Amino acid sequence: MRIDVLSIFPSYFDGLTLSLLGKAQATGIIDLRIRDLRDWTSDRHRTVDDTPYGGGAGMVMKPEPWGLALDDISEAAAATVAERPTIIFPSPAGEVFTQKTARDLATREHLIFGCGRYEGIDERVFEYAAERGDVRLISLGDYVLNGGEVATMAMIEAIGRLIPGVVGNPESLVEESHEDGLLEYPSYTKPASWRGRSVPDVLLSGNHAAIAAWRHEQQIERTRSRRPDLLDDTSPSS
DSSP states (O other): OEEEEEESOGGGGGGGGSHHHHHHHHTTSOEEEEEEGGGGOOSTTOOOEEOOTTOOSSOEEOHHHHHHHHHHHHHHHTTTOOSOOEEEEEEEEEEEOOHHHHHHHTTOSEEEEEOOOTTOBOHHHHHHHHHHSEEEEEESSSSOOSSSHHHHHHHHHHHHTTSTTSSSOTHHHHTSTTTTSSOOOOOOOSOSEETTEEOOGGGGSOOHHHHHHHHHHHHHHHHHHHOGGGOOTTSTTO
């Protein structure tokens, strides 16, 4: 998968060179390219923002650097990527990012992330981007961040680990929170007793059917107590 990221703070993404995603880049599973939006400006101050039409507080990101950057990136990628890119703009006004979203995006060949700042990006950028690819505005949740970088990093982490070959044991992905609509069951390791707290007996029993049943019960109970909104009362599993 090719992933291009546009930001005025490219150093934000240094952490993506570590751990599993770093290995995925080293082996060529993921082609991650972090771009400085200011490289597509033409004035000596490398200006990317201006005052909003209609008045109001703050500044709005200018459309032309975005247009030039999207042109260059999409045209360069067309030589090696067959499908249209999916262009993602993190935004509190977008659809909510979920594990289902991550699974969907993990099947794409080319993702472009546009990290907004200030009071946002000129609306015409989204309209123009739709000519270059499939545009999606996506939110991490009902809160506001200073910019799109943190949200983009979270999405790349969630998407990247679902790409075949990134996680060493693909079976571990199946048992995680949200993969089956439930939260993950609790995990334990050695020693069996620690500071007066013992591992549940069933996990020491060697009875795999009983362990599987216990883990599923724990998933349901955790979900019911922590995230009841995820439970469908008409579902047999609940």
